[in-house]
Amino acid sequence: MSTNRRRRLENTVPVGAFSPWLILAILALMGGMVWVYYKNQLNYRGNEILAMERELGSLGRKNEALMGRIAQLSTCAALQRRCAEGTIKMVKILPASIVHVDYPRAGGGKGDEIRAVSNEVARR
């Protein structure tokens, strides 16, 4: 018997006996791979959540900044300044456009009559 043949015979791998272990090993390997896959997915989704949280935060902050800016631009003082600068204009309501739905109530005593121009003397 040649040396090679003898070695082959003596070192025969008993596949039948090993097969349950082999299957277990393959299952363990697959389990490990699935675990790694899901772990990666978890990290990936986590990063997506993080990015989404940041974007939401950023949008909220931008919204807040704009709200403050709008408030600053629409205060009475700001509007008056813009009116003085001529960037906005007030439209005069003509007397013809005013509908009088009621007359002022009668009342008051002597000397209570309305003056045409209020407190002009005091204002001067």
Place this chain on the structure above:
Amino acid sequence: MNKTARKRAIPACIALVGCFTCFSYRLVDLQVNQHEKFERLAAEKHVKRQPIIARRGTILDVNGELLVANEPLNTVVVDGSVVAAGKVEPDEIAGLLAETLKMDKDKLAEKIDTARKYVVLKKGLTEAEAGAITQRFAEYQARTKKTVKGIFFEPDSRRVYPNNEVLCHVLGFMGQKRGDAEGGGEIERMGVQGVESSMNRWLCGHDGFRYIERDRTGKEIVPYRGQERLARDGYNVRLTIDMRLQNIVETELQSLFDQYKPEFASTIMMDPKTGRVLAMANRPCFDPNDLGKGKADQIRPEQMKNCAIINIVEPGSVFKIVPVSAALNDKAVTLETILNLEGGHWSYGGKILKDHGHGDHPNLSVFDAVVKSSNIGAAKMAMKVGEQRFYEYVRSFGFGERTGINLPGEMPGIVHSPKSAGWNKLTITRMPMGQGVCVTPLQMVTAMSAVANGGKLMMPQIVDSVIDKDGKPVVTYDPVPIRQIVSPEVTAQVRSALKDVVSKRGTAPAAQIPGYTTGGKTGTAQIARPNGGGYYDNRYVTSFVGFFPVSDPQVVCLVMVYDARVGETQNYGGLVAGPTFSHIGEQAARCLNIPPDIQPAPEAVAKLTKSDH
């Protein structure tokens, strides 16, 4: 297996078993015996308690107009350990940051090249600036394929007051202090003055936290998030202030302040039926957006004082509403009772009490004594009521105690009791005319509100409600009647007398509001010298507190001016404060859509109609 193979296998197995035993022992040693030590080390390196900052609530006026907003800002922070582990040199990072941060590039590189994990590069970066830096980093990455690591933005914010000086004393401003008593700990922001301070517990919310783990590059590993508590944002506070009225009051008060250059001036507008403060303004004032700390034009403390609730002054004749109400309520007098005014000079308690400015000083009825603002008349009315009883009335009107308004620092004023050392023989003649008693402008307007609403003292209110972010009320502040001081019939009589104060024969014709029946009382009080040194001859507190329309008062307004720079002949409440009251009232009536209750004179209508065409 033959013998030789077995011989070889045994040592190999022993070696393997020995090896695994060693590894297993080490594994158990690390995982079990030294678990806590290594867990602590890992936590120190990777776990961080990340604060979640609560958003501070905003402040709105009664119509929902935003009075205080939050401006998001960013703090740029560098983690030196992450920068060192990255591929980008500190010099390069500094080059990318220097322009936006407006800092010297070399100094910036020096700061970035550190072993420390937390170094603040700059605070107060706006969202736009932070966005510009992120954009630069992205461009750099696209150009060089290298990622800038270790630079973080920490969210921060700043309070913005869109109306600048308007309503500054009511809103207040923000300050900061260390979290614990020893001066260590985290910096805590808190309201310092105004509603920012009094409503701080509603506005501030509760910060949250989250334990996070970070990887080698400093990035958060989201699946390993630990314990967390979400932040609860602060509630919004809605005030009773109406900005339409506030703007009217501010404009008129500024114009008065420019004209008379007084030491201070205050105006308060109140709804007498509910005690709700519709407008409150003081001069001097300040811009809470720019306190100018450390600058030459730093805000002075007196500018920050809410004079309307802090400054106590001797009110002068406006206080006469108290003796007349008391005397009428106790039926000691009627409006027609004639008072002996002693010819305008009354010697009592070794001192002379004088009346000013009504001719040869004839005896007057109670009605006319109010209209002409007779000092002797007021003293006689108080004397008819009696010392103790008069004192009780003064206290009933709310003087000598805090009104309870939801603003910090309110002063109670000073009212001496007849049993105290501060009350002497002269007090019963001086207090009725507003001397020897110190009140705040708010107390004065609250007392006049009681006269205007039928005798009910209302607690002044500045906060309407606390609302959540959806606008639903969490707490609502309803009107609080404190006590019924005098009967409605008495207040109707007092109002009828006060109505004539603004007529041509009264002391304040300039306070008349065109189209509306107006009532009110003038006050001109000498300013007391410090340390009881008598009174200044030419320095006065001039005031006017009035209401309209007289038949059903909707608005009470006080204008108080402390030491107006004007000639002595002009320094009277009716001349200094009266016109401002009139201008404010005229615009406020239009704004609140209060129907006029005086029929226009035919010639005035004709004139107006003519000018229309």
